[in-house]
Amino acid sequence: MLDDTIAAIATPLAEGGIGIVRISGPQAIDIAEKVFIPVSNSLWRKQKYKLVYGHVVDNRTGKIIDEVLLSNMPGPKSYTREDVVEINCHGGPVPLRKTLELILGAGARLAEPGEFSKRAFLNGRLDLTRAEAIIDIIRATTEDALQLAVSQLSGRLAQEVDAILNELLSVVVLVEAAIDFPEDEVEDYSPERINERLGKVSAKAQSLIDSAEMGKVYREGLRTVIIGKPNVGKSSLLNVLLREKRAIVTEVPGTTRDIIEEILNLGGVPVVLIDTAGIRKTGDAVEKIGVARSLESIDRADLVLMVVDASTELDSEDEEIIDLVKNKRGVLVLNKIDLEAGSAVKNKNQLTFKLPHWPMVEISALLEQGIKKLEQTVVELVTGGQVLPRDGVMVSNVRHRNQLVKAKEHLREAQEAINLGLTPELVVIDIRAAWEAVGEINGSVITEDIVDKIFADFCIGK
Amino acid sequence: MEYLAGNYDVIVVGAGHAGCEAGLAAARLGMKTLLLTISMENIAMMPCNPAMGGPAKGQLIREIDALGGEIGINTDRSAIQMRMLNTAKGPAVQALRAQADKNLYHVNMKWTLENQPKLDVKQVMAERIIVEAGKVKGVVGSTGALFTAPAVIITTGTFLRGRIVIGDLAYSGGPNGQFPSVKLAESLQDLGFSLGRFKTGTPARVDRRSIDFSQTSIQPGDKETLNFSFTTNICDREQIPCWLTYSNDKTHAVIKENLHRSPLYSGFIQGTGPRYCPSIEDKVVRFADKPAHQVFIEPEGSKTNEMYVQGMSTSLPEDVQLRMLRTLPGLEKVEIVRPGYAIEYDYVIPSQLSLDLQTKAVAGLFTAGQINGTSGYEEAAAQGIMASINAVRYLKGEPPFIISRSEGYIGVLIDDLVTKGVTEPYRLLTSRAEYRLMLRHDNADMRMTEKGYQLGLVTPERFQNFIDKKAAVQQEKNRLDQTNVVVSPELKKILDRKSSSPVRDGTSLSTLLKRPEIEYRDLLELPLEHPPVDSEVAEEVEIEIKYDGYIKKQNAQIKKFEKMEGIKLAPDIDYHQVRGLAAEAVHKLAQIKPLSIGQASRISGVNPADISVLMIYLEQEKRKNREILNGK
């Protein structure tokens, strides 16, 4: 426990500003070396207690992730008395997370809540009076984290994780039963069949890694379309958001100006806003292209913000748009509540009925009311109601992804072992490791599960 | 009338598989030892399957043997068939399984006990444990005989308040027509121990002459003669076969029609039974879709016509048992010699023990075997020898001898019992071990002999043999590392035969051996000088080289594991005073009193945050003590 290397984002995840990734443990410097390339001083390992300027680079793609300042603080003159490296990222939440991901990929383990302080104390750095405070952090954050893990895992991810766990457990059990009960009537160990099943699980894990919304969102931004019939206030909403939150404006090459992608930062979540030409029934050829593009953007969007005029009854145009988006995830934005008719929000019940899973936010784009609420709603949708934990890391998300990546690696090794013709007790080591890695996402997997399932699935006994 | 019948260093109550090992080990360690049994005729009795070993259990026997125990030697002497199981799988999970001649097993063990210096064996029903001021003082038997000893090991198996059930017939009794042990159970409760209730069962024994074996298929033993003990050299054992037949829809119909007469379903039986040993009625109900269950017919010995019907364990009434058996192909005219039965019995809830198998409540009192909630001869024997070693160490004031989970199945077994507790009769499985690759049948001597020698249970000659073997393994490994192949027609022949890809000059023999398809004996065909290598040494070398990558990985994990095991927790920590522990953790820690952070982390209900809190607590205490010292 004390001899591995841990890492985490050590500063609260503020919008825009600087964030620090801290690495502590015997491998800290080696790990940092795998992700950091200094601009001028290539001997940064020797540069102690100084800031070194350079880049965090993804080795696999060669892509620069962020411009950073690194400080190398070998133990015992460091916070934890272990070797510590801190990387100051400047690019905001996305590069910060990516940096952490790379560091975890290079062999560090994600720190538990309060773990840096715990190490500092155990290594004699902090005095006795601090012990209780650290215990409090560990306790409190653990309880938060537990709640968080549960709330985060509601919905599709939870189901997928369960499905993977069940499949892996049943493969493990198949192999284990054949090992422990060679004379009972259990299914024979069949490398081909197991290989095939592992292949499927592996693909599933990969698609989860890809689609694990947080991961994707933080890498690429949340693709969001604002949609609504003309004159409901789309452009005013867009303008308000842009004025307050605009990050970068890009023009997507090869498209005409009628689709523009804007990147916003909503409560730490990067949002790629896709501005569509208004959807309207029309025979006009030029407009048709625009409409087709809009439909395509809806298709590709992660999130739909559907703007409705709160001051009028729903009409067939609204309903047609609802039909287009009803299978997407989205937020209903009821605009114009500043108008007297709007404050009554006449169409609320109808909307709830038609889009039952969509949260509803009332705003006035004109008076810039409700924008904060809208922002919160979007963030909550993405993070599953997650709040930023005390250590400032959105632990669970990085952790989920990390565990899936680990699991995939184990599955790869298991498949390799099968292809090499290795015997089942070797193959199963990595299958079990994969199962345990996925299991850490939602809490407990225990050996007893294997034993229980052997007896549940197979008729064993003398 | 109570009278003083003798003074001893160690008293072992019970002469089953746990008790025999316990009695022998204590005596061999120089203690004046007394072994008590309800009957001289049930010493080392095998009330169930006449088989020893199999996955995990076989490894356990080898470990006990390498420590200096008796079960391996006695099995070798009494075996009527030996088979290596899992030969299509890797060496880590290969395991020896023996059919034993039950009577011979009993006679041989009894003879060994009777000739063991410093050991007295007596037929005495122990009824009361004497405890004074928290320490055990001795045992009183039913005839009033009082034996004193500062260490007592209870190994009474399934006898505590035993109750036999056959259909609607039930009576108080031990297994196999023995007396139950009722007063002793009361004595344990009077001392404050919590007892649980388990159940197990056994099938009928039938008359060999009433079976038509032509309707069954033969299950022979292995051609090669193998042995459990590292010291046995038997190589010409007669291999008596077993037989296989299957249940069918007629069998299942008889069972289903009579389920209402089964004590399991009428609620007549309360104890929890083992899931790996279900009765046939259980199997038919739980796996209703299965059209047939396999039934092995195994000889109970070479001088008996009694046959054990493995797979048909039952507590149905005798008339149903007969009808059900007669539906099996080959058993149409079968005659029952002894009916199957279920037995309910009390066990001591094992969380009341420390890792040395000493009870936490009474110093010097140890329990071992099925009384601790396990099941199986091998599991019992392992606890027997460990409890005995620790009883002797307790007497000598030495620290407990504990085998860790990374060192042996013995460690896995005892840690599981004490740390995790039991919910059904516990059986060891290889899948319970985290470091299975290291806990092999072949290297049990490598893992245990030195410990046995240091304890004083392994003779110097045997230890020397072991040292020689170890050196030979190392030497041969070095040779294979350092010898390179030259491309030759012989090499090509081997590679072709094994459809193995070509190799370059300069490849070492060990690199070649790492290929899954290449075996050690293939190398002997190469035109090289081959120093003579003992077959056991060759086996060891081959395994170590083939498993090398995985062994390295497990060793790395073991290092981490040992670190946590190495952070000790004092047994007298008052967990209620440790700030920041969750309530459940406090409760569990106070009950189990783990000896290390590692052990604490395996207790269910103690989560990683609690472990962090404990580590901080330890550091706090350390510094406070240091401050006190400095202050003086």
Ligand SMILES: Cc1cc2nc3c(=O)[nH]c(=O)nc-3n(C[C@H](O)[C@H](O)[C@H](O)COP(=O)(O)OP(=O)(O)OC[C@H]3O[C@@H](n4cnc5c(N)ncnc54)[C@H](O)[C@@H]3O)c2cc1C
């Ligand atoms: C019906 C039945 C079915 C079983 N089925 C299986 C199975 O399918 N698979 C499996 O692995 N295991 C099975 N077992 C378990 C296996 O037999 C035991 O686990 C093993 O024998 C336990 O060894 P032990 O030394 O703990 O106790 P035992 O072998 O039961 O020995 C107990 C000893 O204690 C003595 N004793 C008891 N009370 C007193 C007293 N008051 N004073 C003096 N001596 C006393 C007895 O005389 C006896 O010598 C079965 C057991 C039974 C009875």
